[in-house]
Amino acid sequence: MTQVQNPPVTTTTTTAAGKYVGQAVDRVDGAVKTTGEARFAAEVPYANVAHAALVHSTVSRGRITAVDTTAAAAVEGVISVITHENAVRMRPPSKVSPIDIDSMASGTTVNYLNTDQVSWNGQPIAVVVAETPHAAHEAAGLVRATYEVQPSTVDFKAEAPNAEPQPSSLILPSGGSKGDAEAALAAAPVSVDLRFTTPMHHHNAIEPHATTAVWDGDRLTVHEASQSVVWVRKHLAHKFSVPAEGIRVIAPFVGGGFGGKANVWAGTILTVLAARMTGRPVRMLLTREGVYRTVGGRTPTIQRVALGARSDGHLTSLIHTSVSQLGRVGGMAEPVTSQSSHLYAADNLLLKQEIVKLDQIANTSMRAPGEAIGTYAIEVAIDELAAELGMDPIELRMVNEPETDPLHGRKFSHRMLREAYARGAERFGWANRSPEPGVTRDGRWLVGMGVATAYHPSFQLRANVTVRVSVDGGVLVRCGFQEMGMGGATAQAQIAADALGVPFESVRVEYGDTALPLAPMAGGSAQTASVATSLLAACEKLKKSMLELAKKSSESPLRGARAADLSARDGGLFHGGRGETYASILARAGIPSVDAAIGSETRLGDLVGNMRFMSKFLMDRRRWVKAACGAQFCEVRVDADTGEVRVSRWLGVFDVGTVINAKTATSQLKGGIVMGIGAALSEESLVDPRHGRVMNPSLAEYHLPVHADVPRIDVEYLDVPDPTMPLGLLGIGEVGITGVAGAIANAVHNATGKRVRDLPITLDKLL
Missing domain, CATH: 3.30.365.10 (Aldehyde oxidase/xanthine dehydrogenase, molybdopterin binding domain)
Known part of the structure; x- marks a missing residue:
């Protein structure tokens, strides 16, 4: 029996050249946020402001035959109940164009309250406007709708066999191939062929989606919890047929987004509609349940990863395929296999993404869409292949570290993954890890270590x-x-x-205002x-x-x-x-x-x-592969009797180019790791396979990591600039979550000898 020892760990970083760039400068908005002076979208004061609440459908597909608003309208303080029967006409969302990124603003294709059609369970079918939030929500609970229910398809796992190829686009490739990966797999001396699943996830930003809208003739002011004030302005101009120049969208403070506030969703549109129809300033703060019902989340996936290798570990075949979900009313197909075209120097590759369309709300981007869940599957598969080969998992990764992009032969603009692994292994004490699973104990705890590669592409958008x-x-x-x-x-x-x-x-x-440059x-x-x-x-x-x-x-x-x-x-x-x-x-x-x-x-x-x-x-x-990458090291402890998993140590060593602010960069990377811990161990949106309704739309039942679930997290970055990027920076917001779930799953196997290929890793899967 090997006794575990924890080497002392301290956080050290290097800084880029510059008097201020690279330094741990305090946030300029720190004081107003910590003292409560910062005004968020639902806190901006307006005289005579009214409050709005949504009514959600209770069927997944059908036609509204009647809406009874009598009881709702009788609630004291109710100003108006708006349904498809009395709502002013709005233009439907624009068609998405691959050459116009702004056309992607709308979360769904639904023309809210201008149609009697229901496309998912939870779609807004009415909005109540009242003098107080309490009156609005009370009245919303009294609206009664009847439906002509139509056949629906809502069960992702049941429909996965009917998946169709994901269309490729200029922005989101759907796969690729080199050589004959299936034949090479069959001929490989050592191979693994594995199936993984990940569940639907939902955003849970500390600030729920919120909108305050004020009309003055055809001029509109919107205070919005948004990741893109430009998208909100352009979409509202289109919807309400008014000039974009007459719309001002303001969002100086946003309490978290993670992709959930990138698109324009029903709450924003219907708040603006309510203000238009009542002639009052109107505010809507979605309930936590309302976010689940009206804002898309991360798609569930079914993934296959198959690896073939020679006895020395060199990969002869790498196959990574995925099935993900789209709503019939839109959504973003996640590039689940994207990182697998860049990570390992396999002789033959096959990457393929497929989709199924369901009668559910359109899914949307969520921190590191594609890579967050794609790295889980490929990194666990690499760990399993290392076990089959009798190789150290880091050694196997280094044997297959490519010099150029394996799929297309493009150059890496910058890549220091070898250095990240070398530094991380030494600092984390990787040499102390027992390669034999289930033998390292500390009292009742089984202890294991795991690693995985972090990876997220880097690019630039327009800015004035x-x-x-x-x-x-x-x-x-x-x-x-x-x-x-x-x-x-x-x-x-x-x-x-x-x-x-x-x-x-x-x-x-x-910043945070459409009155400013785009x-x-x-x-x-x-x-x-x-x-x-x-x-x-x-x-x-x-x-x-x-x-x-x-x-x-x-x-x-x-x-x-x-x-x-x-x-x-x-x-x-x-x-x-x-x-x-x-x-x-x-x-x-x-x-x-x-x-x-x-x-x-x-x-x-x-x-x-x-x-x-x-x-x-x-x-x-066409010229480069640009990406941030890193090495995730974790230690877990698993209770031998109960199966309880505790992440006890974490070290992430990242190659993110130049770090602009040492303090905020570290915070961002730690935040991504925490989010990855949630995906690995607890987060899961439970969907009723009969009716398509999310059954745990609250923080009481959708389990996010709390302080007790998060260990000390040490972060180090190499701080070497990418010569093709401004100041050499690559971006850090999303790379932190990638590889996290894979590292935890690998550590759990090292601790227990059990492989879990279906997230989250819950007690029942270890007992």
Whole structure:
């Protein structure tokens, strides 16, 4: 029997070059959030504000034949009960176009309250507007609908055999192949052929979806819990046939999103509709159950991973297939197999994704869509193959670490996975792990270690930015990006301070408002890099303007300077030991401020921007594979009698390029790991296979990790820049969750000898 020992662990990181970039700078919004001064979407004060609540369908498919609102309308304080019988007409959602990313704004294709058709169990069929939230919810519970029920298909597992190939698109490939993977598998000396399942998951952000809407004629102001104010504005302009320029969407603070607040869902549209019809400001804060009923979650999956190898561990075949779910009214097909085209140097590959369409709400993106659940299957399969080969799991991964992209032969723009594993193994004490399962104990606890690879692609979206330097030395950065708790404004202030050579405290960032320059949605771990690209360009443009302004003065020490030779420091421009501050340049010229802008806000500029984005996106994808990656190490303890699983130690070593803020980066990576622990051990949306209704739509029954479930988490990052990305950063919001479930499943096997291939890993699967 081997006795487990826990080596001492300390958190250490390196920082990127720069006075502010790489440092652990406190969040600029930290004070207002911790003191309660921050106003979220449901907290913005308006006089005479009314409150709205939704009524949900109780059938999964059918036609509404009657709606009885008599009892609801009689509740004291009720202003209006809006159904498909009296709602004003709205335009249906636009068709999705692969060349227009904004067309993906709508969560579903349903034209809410403009149809008598029901497409899933929980679809909103009425909205009650009242003087108080209590009256609105009481009345909503009294609305009675009758239906002509139609046959429905809601059972994912039962329908999986009828899956059809997932259509491929410019943005979401549906698979790929190289060689004959099935034949190579059959001929391989050592192989595994495994089936995995993952359940439906739902977002549970600390702030439920919320909207406050105010009309003034055809002008509309919306306070929204959103990951993309631009998408909300464009979609509402389309729905209500008003100019987008007359709509202002404001979201300075968003209490978590994780993909659930990326699209526009029913609550937003129906709040705006209610405000339009009542002539009052209207607010709707979804109940926790309302989020489950009206906002899509992560698709369930059935996955096959088959690996064939030579006796030395070299992979001769890698097969990864998936079946996932879409609603008949829309949804995003998750790229479940995407990481498997990049992770291992197999001679033959087969990647295939299939879908089944059900009478359920459209699923949507959820932190690391595809990779979060795809890495679970491939990483457990690698661990099982290592056991068959009698190899260490890390050694097997390193034997198959590719030099170029295995599927298409493209270059990696940056990849330091070997270094991440080497550093993590030494620091975690991997050499102390017993390769024999079930022999390491600590009292009643069976103890095991597991590893898995983390992986998430990196890319950039469009962003318009303006930068202003004022005569008082202050710098104003303006961009309508989103802040959901990740410290986005702080990071951009750090970048601007370094680029302009000014103190961090002198930079102010305005964000989260469509009155500001257009910004990308907060998704795909792309926001920081996207905004940084334009911000750096704007800063360079501003410095050139300041130099030209300085040269106009005969007193300026920069008269002979060239822009290429300038440095920015001490609040100004310097060349050859000579220089002056921005404030002195502006004061001498008698100008209060100078602005620089990147991007255009016109319709033509928007069209050109979209075309340039798609062109660059496709060109980059043909040339490079860009991704953040890492090594997840975990230790678990399993009660030998009860099967209770406790994650007792965690170390993640990540290659995420340049880290902009050491404090917020660590927080983001830890948050992803915590979310992965939930997916591995407890999270599961339970769907009635007869009626398609989510049966556990609350935090009492949908089990998220609590403090007792989360161990000390140590995070380290290599902090080596990617030369193809702005400042070398790759993105960190999502890579933290990838590989987590695989590492836990592998550790559970090392502790108990039992393989669990169906998430979550609950007590019944270990007893």
